[in-house]
Structure formats: C-alpha cells, structure tokens
Amino acid sequence: MAVHTFAQLKASISAAEPQTLTLLLAELDKMIDEKNAAAAATKLKTDSRTAITARDKLPPLPASEESKYQILYKDTVNELLRSTPVTTSLNRLIKKFRLLSTKYDLTVQVDQLRDKIDNHSRLDRSDPDTYDDVMADLEQMTESVNLNRLRVLSGLG
Amino acid sequence: MSDIKPGDFTQHLIDTTVNEGWFGFGKPKLVSVADLALTFTTETGLSMTDETLDAITKFTKTTDRNAKVLTPEHVAKLKPTFAREYINIFLNSIETLTDAEFNDLRMAIANTLGVP
Numbered sequence: 658m659a660v661h662t663f664a665q666l667k668a669s670i671s672a673a674e675p676q677t678l679t680l681l682l683a684e685l686d687k688m689i690d691e692k693n694a695a696a697a698a699t700k701l702k703t704d705s706r707t708a709i710t711a712r713d714k715l716p717p718l719p720a721s722e723e724s725k726y727q728i729l730y731k732d733t734v735n736e737l738l739r740s741t742p743v744t745t746s747l748n749r750l751i752k753k754f755r756l757l758s759t760k761y762d763l764t765v766q767v768d769q770l771r772d773k774i775d776n777h778s779r780l781d782r783s784d785p786d787t788y789d790d791v792m793a794d795l796e797q798m799t800e801s802v803n804l805n806r807l808r809v810l811s812g813l814g
Numbered sequence: 815m816s817d818i819k820p821g822d823f824t825q826h827l828i829d830t831t832v833n834e835g836w837f838g839f840g841k842p843k844l845v846s847v848a849d850l851a852l853t854f855t856t857e858t859g860l861s862m863t864d865e866t867l868d869a870i871t872k873f874t875k876t877t878d879r880n881a882k883v884l885t886p887e888h889v890a891k892l893k894p895t896f897a898r899e900y901i902n903i904f905l906n907s908i909e910t911l912t913d914a915e916f917n918d919l920r921m922a923i924a925n926t927l928g929v930p
Contacts, residue, residue, distance in 0.1 A: 659861050661907040663915045669858040669900070670922050677897040678923050681904055685920050688908075 844882040845889065847871045851879075854896060866899045 661669075670678065847870050851862045867879060870892060874883045884892075908916060924930065 659863065659903070660910055661860055661903060663911055663919070665859050666904055666907055666911075666919055667922055669860050669904075670919070670926055672857045672859070673900055674897065675927060677900055678927055680897070681901045682920070682923050682927065682929070684901060684905055685908075685916075685923070688905075689920075 842886050845884050846882045847874060847879040847884070849882070850884065850889065850892070850896075854899075858900065860900070860903050862899055863903070866895065866902075870895065 673681070847867055850870065851867055854860070854862050871877065871879050873888070873892070874881065876883055908919070911919070
C-alpha cells in the first residue's frame with residue numbers, strides 16, 4: 658500500500674466527509690489508547706524487572722535472622738490464638754493479626770496461617786464477611802508486610 | 815482539488831456519474847474504475863490502492879479498469895468502499911509520522927468536525 662506524506666494527509670482532510678472523518682478520528686483515538694496501554698505495560702514490566710533485580714541483589718538473610726522471623730511468626734500466631742475470645746469472628750481475627758504483624762514487621766506464611774484459622778474451632782463462621790474475602794485480605798496484608806521487610810533489608814525502610 | 819464543496823469527495827464521485835446533460839433528459843453517465851480512481855486522487859490528493867481498485871474492477875464484472883461500465887447506482891453502492899479506503903490509506907501512512915505530526919493531524923480532524 659502506498660505511503661503518503663504528512664502534507665498529503667493533512668490536505669486530504671478537507672475533502673473527506675464528516676462521517677468518514679468521525680470514523681477516522683475514532684481509529685486514531687483507538688491507536689492512542691493502544692499506544693498508552695502498551696507504554697504502561699512496558700513501564701510495569703520494567704518496574705517489575707527492576708524490583709526483581711533489586712530483590713535478587715539483597716544479601717541472604719542470616720540463619721539467625723531467619724530463625725528470629727520464624728520465632729516471631731510462631732509467637733504472633735500463638736499470641737493471636739491465646740488472646741482470641743471464643744466468639745471472635747474471622748474478620749476480627751484478621752484485624753488483630755494485622756496489628757500484631759505490624760508490631761513485629763513480620764514475614765508471615767499465609768498457608769500456615771490459613772491452616773491455623775481453618776482449624777480454629779472457636780471462630781464464629783456466621784460472620785457476614787466471606788471466608789474468601791478474609792483470605793484475600795490476609796494475603797494482601799502479607800504482601801504488604803513482605804514489602805516492608807524488603808525495604809528494611811535493602812536499606813530503604 | 816476541484817471546485818466542489820469541501821468534505822464531499824465520495825459524493826463527488828457519484829455526482830460525476832449522474833448526468834451528462836444529454837438533451838436535458840438526464841441520461842446517466844457511465845464511468846470506469848480508472849475514472850473513479852482519478853477523481854478520488856483529484857479530490858483527496860491520495861492514491862487508491864491496487865487491492866481496492868482490483869476489488870472495484872471485480873465488482874464491474876470486467877477485468878478492464880478503463881471500461882466505462884459503472885452506473886451512478888453502482889458508484890453510490892461503492893461509497894462506503896471509498897470511505898474505508900480513505901481511512902485505510904490514512905492509517906497505513908500514519909505509522910511513518912512523528913508523534914507531533916500524528917497529533918497535528920488528529921487535531922486538524924477534530925477541528926474540522928468541531929469536537930475536542
């Protein structure tokens with residue numbers, strides 16, 4: 658297909674019908690949207706790659722530190738279970754956990770915590786919040802805790 | 815560009831085939847695919863693609879682009895084809911432009927339509 662110059666294209670506009678121009682404008686705007694979306698995706702990819710590179714460059718956690726986190730995790734869960742009244746709902750439990758994890762700047766293991774909550778017979782399952790919502794909330798919160806820890810380790814915190 | 819009013823190149827393709835003033839009886843004029851291509855270029859300054867010209871030639875049921883076989887009704891039916899062709903030529907060429915030229919063209923189109 659022949660390629661036309663900017664000057665030719667600009668001059669042609671006055672000859673085109675409004676309906677045709679309306680369609681053309683929609684196509685151009687679509688191109689702009691696609692270009693913006695592609696740029697955003699590229700930026701996200703670059704940012705992710707930078708974040709991964711930064712994470713990979715972090716020194717390994719010393720064994721003593723790792724152990725410290727494990728102990729903190731255990732302590733937190735234990736403290737949580739010990740202090741949870743019989744009728745505590747899942748929602749309240751999560752809120753409480755959030756406070757504790759912030760206090761310890763803790764890396765939690767979500768699956769383990771999920772098991773703990775699942776096995777916690779004292780929980781009131783009639784809470785209006787669904788279990789899945791609570792779990793999603795928990796995972797989001799864990800992500801946040803992990804990020805905080807990463808920041809501290811990388812000296813950015 | 816001819817002296818027809820702006821913003822009507824596809825209509826002009828039809829107008830050129832409507833009447834050749836044969837004793838005032840309005841005898842329809844027949845045009846060829848080559849005539850249409852020439853009018854399109856005269857009006858828009860752009861060249862129709864071979865693919866489109868082939869498709870229109872096929873529509874005339876001949877293989878001769880110079881055969882004057884298109885009636886006004888035929889040309890009217892082809893109106894959407896011309897509009898689509900205009901858009902395709904534009905979009906194909908736009909990839910070679912700078913961002914500033916692209917924005918300039920978009921603004922020129924929007925201004926012509928009176929939209930932001």
